[in-house]
Amino acid sequence: MKVNVLLSTYNGEKYLREQLDSILAQRDVDVYLNVADDCSVDSTADILAEYKEKHENFHYCVNEKNKNFTYNFIDLFWSVADSDFDYYAFSDQDDVWLPDKLIRAIEQISGAQDLPNGTLYCSNLFVADSQLTPKGLQENESIFKAGHRNFMFENIATGCTIVFDKKFKEHCLKYYPKNIILHDYWFFLIAAYTAQYIYDYNAYILYRQHESNQIGTNKKLMTAANVKKFFSYRGPQSHLISELIEGFRDDIDPAYQQSLIQVRDYKRKFRYKLKLLFSAKCHSFAKTCVLKLKILFNKL
Missing domain, CATH: 3.90.550.10 (Spore Coat Polysaccharide Biosynthesis Protein SpsA; Chain A)
Structure with a gap:
């Protein structure tokens, strides 16, 4: 092989x-x-x-x-x-x-x-x-x-x-x-x-893990540096989902298409943002809280 x-x-x-x-x-x-x-x-x-x-x-x-x-x-x-x-x-x-x-x-x-x-x-x-x-x-x-x-x-x-x-x-x-x-x-x-x-x-x-690749290792969510990074950071999700739909629309499982469209368009359509604020979850409570903030401030 x-x-x-x-x-x-x-x-x-x-x-x-x-x-x-x-x-x-x-x-x-x-x-x-x-x-x-x-x-x-x-x-x-x-x-x-x-x-x-x-x-x-x-x-x-x-x-x-x-x-x-x-x-x-x-x-x-x-x-x-x-x-x-x-x-x-x-x-x-x-x-x-x-x-x-x-x-x-x-x-x-x-x-x-x-x-x-x-x-x-x-x-x-x-x-x-x-x-x-x-x-x-x-x-x-x-x-x-x-x-x-x-x-x-x-x-x-x-x-x-x-x-x-x-x-x-x-x-x-x-x-x-x-x-x-x-x-x-x-x-x-x-x-x-x-x-x-x-x-x-x-x-x-x-x-x-070393001094040059500490991405994802800082578990303190509310440090000053992380708050500053949060408000300046362009999150990857909505951009990735937009590209995914553009390139692979015909291949996407129909069961997930509407949910993906909500993520893509949540900045333009308030009803999508509202749905995401109530339904979006991560695997931990802390990350879910951060996710809600990202949605609220259009950082997803």
Whole structure:
């Protein structure tokens, strides 16, 4: 089984070697590593050149200009449109994969129902400190209690855990998203509402937390910094949903279409905003409160 791993780098010299080595050491699969560097100013490109010299199953490019994290992944995905691999996976630049990460994902995908639009797999992960000392699992089952209604407001797919099959790749190539935040959320929404997703509660990755990637780790909701960020932040949900409807309207399950339209149009139609204020929920009370504020202040 051939797997094309898509990895985005930017100033990743500190932890990059450990990440690359753990991908190249995956067992029971044929790995091809495809890296796009987003104009790093450290030694990242030199490290990539070194690995290219040593490994035939390694390719990298350096962007002519900075694209940002999301669109470096989006364009890397589109760059393999004509490739013929059995499976594809996303990777960050600073984690460590356990040796059976890819084969476990493939086993789950191959054992799932064979649907025309394919399957996306994502999983739990071990949160670790900068020295890779595990702190515990990231998620618990409560995040899924609200089902598909929940996915409009919360992303459950961490990008570095995502693996998908060839059918899903071809399905996603129907539409290039023009204005989104968070590539992993984009691909998960496509899977959740137009194809098929699998979530594995097991973890096969050490998700390194360090000074440069503390996104999502601050649990204090009402710090001054978080309040300021809240009122200046353009939330991803309504933009993602708008793009999803534009690109995949004919594929969206009819059971979810009206709910998605409400999220897309809540800023323009007061009755939609009112419905969302009463019905929208996240998996925790604190996040639900933040969600209501986002809806109220048009930050969704």
